[in-house]
Amino acid sequence: MIPAAFEYHRPSDIEGALSVLAEHGDEARVLAGGHSLIPMMKLRMADVPHLIDLQDIADLKGITIADGIITIGAMTTQHELINHEALFAAAPIIREAALQIADPQVRYMGTIGGNVANGDPGNDMPGLMQCLDAQFILVGVDGTRKVPARDFYESAYMTNRDDEEILTHITFASIDAGYAYEKQKRKIGDYATAACAALVTKDGDKVATASIAMTNLSDVPVLSEAAAAALIGTTCDTAAVKAAVAAALEDIDPTEDNRGPVAFKMHVAGIIISRAIARAWSRA
Amino acid sequence: MTKQIVTMTVNGEKKEVLAEPRELLIYVLREKMGMTGPHVGCETSHCGACTVEIDGKSVKSCTMFAAQAQGAEIKTIEGLGSPENLHVLQESFKEHHGLQCGYCTPGMITRAHRLLIENPNPTEEDVRFGIAGNICRCTGYQNIVKSILSAAAELNAAKEAAQ
Ligand SMILES: Cc1cc2nc3c(=O)[nH]c(=O)nc-3n(C[C@H](O)[C@H](O)[C@H](O)COP(=O)(O)OP(=O)(O)OC[C@H]3O[C@@H](n4cnc5c(N)ncnc54)[C@H](O)[C@@H]3O)c2cc1C
Ligand code: FES
Ligand code: FES
Numbered sequence: 001m002i003p004a005a006f007e008y009h010r011p012s013d014i015e016g017a018l019s020v021l022a023e024h025g026d027e028a029r030v031l032a033g034g035h036s037l038i039p040m041m042k043l044r045m046a047d048v049p050h051l052i053d054l055q056d057i058a059d060l061k062g063i064t065i066a067d068g069i070i071t072i073g074a075m076t077t078q079h080e081l082i083n084h085e086a087l088f089a090a091a092p093i094i095r096e097a098a099l100q101i102a103d104p105q106v107r108y109m110g111t112i113g114g115n116v117a118n119g120d121p122g123n124d125m126p127g128l129m130q131c132l133d134a135q136f137i138l139v140g141v142d143g144t145r146k147v148p149a150r151d152f153y154e155s156a157y158m159t160n161r162d163d164e165e166i167l168t169h170i171t172f173a174s175i176d177a178g179y180a181y182e183k184q185k186r187k188i189g190d191y192a193t194a195a196c197a198a199l200v201t202k203d204g205d206k207v208a209t210a211s212i213a214m215t216n217l218s219d220v221p222v223l224s225e226a227a228a229a230a231l232i233g234t235t236c237d238t239a240a241v242k243a244a245v246a247a248a249l250e251d252i253d254p255t256e257d258n259r260g261p262v263a264f265k266m267h268v269a270g271i272i273i274s275r276a277i278a279r280a281w282s283r284a
Numbered sequence: 285m286t287k288q289i290v291t292m293t294v295n296g297e298k299k300e301v302l303a304e305p306r307e308l309l310i311y312v313l314r315e316k317m318g319m320t321g322p323h324v325g326c327e328t329s330h331c332g333a334c335t336v337e338i339d340g341k342s343v344k345s346c347t348m349f350a351a352q353a354q355g356a357e358i359k360t361i362e363g364l365g366s367p368e369n370l371h372v373l374q375e376s377f378k379e380h381h382g383l384q385c386g387y388c389t390p391g392m393i394t395r396a397h398r399l400l401i402e403n404p405n406p407t408e409e410d411v412r413f414g415i416a417g418n419i420c421r422c423t424g425y426q427n428i429v430k431s432i433l434s435a436a437a438e439l440n441a442a443k444e445a446a447q
Contacts, residue, residue: 001327008288008305008351031352038347039329042308051305053352079341103417104395105332108341109348188416189330 003041003048010053014060014139014166017052021164022141024050030166032075032114035106036123060113060168065090071171074113079104081112090174093197097128097181103189116149117167119157122191126153127221128181131197131213134172140165153220177201177209178284182276184268186259192216193259194269196248198276200231202284207231212244212277217252217269224248227273236281245273292356294319295363303350310334310345312353313360321361321390325419332418335391336360342398344417361390364397372442373397373435382431384422392418396432404443406436 009028011017021028028050031037040046054060060075063084070090072081078098081087088095101107101115101124115125116136129136129149136147138161149170152160161167183195195215201208210228215221226247234240254265287302294317301316313319313336322345325333329347336345337359365371373393376382383389392415399406399414406414411432412425420428 002308003306005304005306008349010351010354034349034352035329035347038349041306042327051349055352103332104399104414105335105342105344105417106329109343 001042003038004044006041006048006051008051008053010056012056014057014168017054017057017166018139018141018164020050020052021166026163028052030054032111032117033077033109034114035102035110036114036118036120054166063087065174068174069171070174071169072112073169074117074167075111076113078102078107078110078112078115082107091132091172093128093132093175093179093181093199096179097124097183097197100124100181100183100185100195106189112170113167116152116170117159117161119153119159120191121156121219121221122216124181124183124192124195124215127195127213127215127223128197129170129172130221130223131199131211132172132175133211134170136161136167137169137171138162138165139168144168150223156219175199178280178282180276180279180283182272182279183215184272194254194265194272196269196273196276198273198280200236200277200280200284202281205235207234207236207240207281207284210244210277212248212273214248214252214269214273217254217265219253219255222251224251226251231277236277241274241277244277245270248273288351290350290354292353292358294358295360301350305349305351307350308346309336309348309350309353312350313345313358319360319362322394323387323390325387325391330419331388331391332395332415333388333391335395335418337394337398340398342395342417359394359397361394364393371397372438373400373432376431376435376438377428380427380431380434382423382428388418388420388422392420392428396435400432400436400439404436404440406433408433 009020029048030052061073064071081098115123134149177199180198184193192215197213199211210231212227213223227244230244230247291300323333325331334346365374411429
């Protein structure tokens with residue numbers, strides 16, 4: 001499996017990367033951890049005459065937490081997300097989700113930026129970022145803009161990012177809520193048959209706020225506002241969870257593939273969503 | 285595309301090779317440097333037979349271009365021990381029957397080596413989770429896990445004795 005030939009670029013700053021992107025347009029693509037892009041190039045499903053390796057760009061790395069806002073550089077690896085104690089304290093759901101991605105080797109290389117920019121419905125971070133209401137920071141030759149994760153995904157592999165833009169950072173508020181990331185997969189290293197991110201806060205014995213988002217159950221991640229609405233004001237009892245699951249299932253549109261027929265995916269999704277809600281509530 | 289010189293340190297030795305950017309690191313290691321320890325199992329990022337250590341990370345070298353490794357510090361199974369002087373992990377795999385055909389073993393041991401650096405006192409569950417990116421067709425994993433746990437105990441005992 002040898003990919004088509006390409007020219008390799010390794011700029012040391014964002015400006016350098018942007019200028020190669022501007023010069024070569026859709027002939028150029030950035031490389032982060034390469035664990036989605038390189039397999040596609042090996043299969044010759046992605047043809048990238050100009051490959052721009054981002055590994056030397058220090059501005060794209062690192063995690064900062066200040067005034068309740070978490071900012072993560074696009075080139076931060078899943079391994080780094082898992083092992084960052086301050087991040088775990090501020091947003092433990094990130095570690096919980098990242099540990100369910102692929103296997104150790106993939107997590108050493110795979111980055112959060114690549115995971116959210118990729119646009120593969122199987123990627124776990126996009127749904128999680130929608131659940132957290134994260135913002136993606138994109139830089140292009142015309143400047144910087146912020147796009148909410150909830151508006152970023154258009155269809156499989158199609159996102160709001162312009163071909164000539166680089167995702168530099170992801171930001172979201174630290175979490176003061178019960179949380180859970182639940183994922184059903186056939187084996188370690190497989191993408192989700194169904195996955196769900198849930199955040200729930202409590203006021204007395206009632207649900208005050210809720211946020212529910214799902215992975216790999218449509219061609220984009222799906223935030224279900226109806227599922228959240230079904231929980232708010234309830235005691236998160238069986239009937240409320242059932243109503244939330246029913247509402248969430250209305251919002252997804254899974255397709256049949258090697259992970260099973262649609263009816264099976266709906267069944268698995270129902271179980272995963274209700275587990276995510278129950279676990280988030282138990283931690284609220 | 286034109287070849288370029290790629291420089292990396294492999295098992296402590298500085299190496300220079302001429303490679304096209306699209307060449308995968310595993311083939312550069314095996315075919316251009318004669319490091320045939322890391323194997324090609326699946327070539328699709330799934331089996332872990334090609335695992336090497338790059339700048340302190342366990343990496344599937346079939347999923348990295350040689351050019352990405354420019355300037356990197358690489359360790360392969362060849363750098364862990366030698367036939368005359370086996371690494372504790374190698375000795376332990378031999379002792380506990382942690383291999384049968386041996387195809388997965390270089391990747392498995394290279395991965396286990398990194399795992400024990402990051403977590404010198406792993407539980408059985410930690411070991412199983414930590415080697416989840418390495419597939420073995422033969423052993424059923426039981427003896428691999430046993431080998432790694434035993435090597436961990438031995439390394440810790442040696443560390444203690446040295447103190
Ligand atoms: C065996 C295996 C199992 C896996 N299982 C899972 C799983 O269960 N869940 C999961 O979520 N993922 C899984 N992955 C994917 C893995 O997490 C990838 O690493 C991740 O999706 C992409 O991150 P990357 O850094 O490798 O990106 P790359 O592969 O380098 O890039 C992916 C895409 O994003 C673009 N891109 C990358 N960074 C930027 C940026 N900063 N700005 C703009 N565009 C950018 C690239 O141009 C490319 O199109 C698996 C991968 C493998 C090999
Ligand atoms: S050969 Fe690289 S993971 Fe199988
Ligand atoms: S010993 Fe044969 S594959 Fe592991």
